[in-house]
Amino acid sequence: MENRRIVITGMGVISPVGNDIETFWNSLLNGVCGIDYIKRIDTDNLPIKIGGEVKDFDPAKYGIDPGFTRRNDMFSVYALAAANQAMVNNIDFIDSERLGVYVGSGIGGFDTTLRETRKCFDEGPKWVSPFMIPSMISNMAAGNIAIHYNACGPCLPIVTACATGTHAIGEAYRAIKHGYADAIIAGGSECAINQLSIAGFANCKALSKAEDPKEASLPFDKRRQGFVIAEGAGIILLEEYEHAKARNATIYAEVCGYGNTCDAHHVTAPHPEGTQAARAIKMALDEAGYNDNDVLYVNAHGTGTPLNDSSETKALKIALSEEAARKAHISSTKSMTGHLLGATGAVEIIASALALQNGIVPPTISLHEPDPECDLDYTPNKAVKADLTIAVSESLGFGGHNSCVALRKI
DSSP states (O other), rough: OOOOOOEEEEEEETTTTBSHHHHHHHHHHOOOOOOOEESOOTTOSSSOEBBBBOOOOOOGGTTTTHHHHHHHHHHHHHHHHHHHHHHHSSOOOOOOOGEEEEEOOSSSSSSHHHHHHHHHHOGGGGGOOHHHHHHSSTTTHHHHHHHHHHHOOBBBOOOGGGGGGHHHHHEEEHHHTTTSOOOEEEEEEEOOOHHHHHHHHTTTTTBOOOGGGGGGGOOTTTOOOBBBBEEEEEEEEEEHHHHHHHHOOOOOEEEEEEEEEOOOSSSSOOOOTTTHHHHHHHHHHHTTTTOOTEEEEEEOOOOOOHHHHHHHHHHHHHOOOHHHHHSEEOOOTTTHEEEEEEEEGHHHHHHHHHHHTTTEEEEEETTTOTTTTTTTTOOOOEEEOOOEEEEEEEEETTTTTEEEEEEEEO
């Protein structure tokens, strides 16, 4: 099979710190925290009352009609809104059979599932919506985007928990690289802040119990207690380089490496030594041609859970060597956005592309008491200028799923 260069030619985001690329990026650079007390649902009987909700979201602003919003779960609405941003100036540029969609969700239509389950047991089965199934199944964000853009090429919705968005983009990269498509709309979407999800994550001891929203998501800090649940979508347009160049497309970065491994260790906990996460990172960097002359940015998974941050630090030291790991610029944007579950990897690849393009490393905010076991440069509290040449974004999901995508400045 032929090997082709792949670039990012469109980006869109819906997030707790902004619902367009410019606002999102400015928020990251300025250390804006999008975490607050949850307002959309009643949290009186919940153990956790803090989350990263999307704010001031109007579907109509992104060309989405009210009928679509009524019929679909918000994870599909967020995904289409982000896709519509990514496809601005990128419409009608490709044979529909060569355009694919790789958009996943870690959970899918959780709000729809909860609402219709309540109806079934409280009011009776006949009151369950006929739109329930096509609204809640996890492939529907991809399906709806494909329908909207007449994308008849490969369509692959990936579900790997918190690694979903990164895997979707990595697999899309491979599909274009090996000639199965010329462009793919790729990323992840999630809208799962509800009573059931919070109870489930809280009862398995995954969520931060902090009562102060600004001190809740604390990656690499010794005070960290768990992650902060969040929502949103990140979508990029991946395109074969010569195809993009021929149409004078805007190019944000080149995708040049991908790693995909599994811990095969535990359903929720990462492997304490980070060996397979390290292998995924190294696979992506090796494919990207990483060398001693590169200036590296790592957008870390950095969830703020006690187990993740220490094992991830070990993984980076294994993948890069201890000396190179200490030179790398690292940050966790989850300190600002919270953890967007299946969308988080795609959102963080967008942050990585913008870091490369602008030569600025976004900070890890609220990092005031570094954990001695997390002893690398995590860019505490303030953005840093750097002549970055390469970036990796890594995501590690429940079930032991490890994913890493490498980008180069172009």
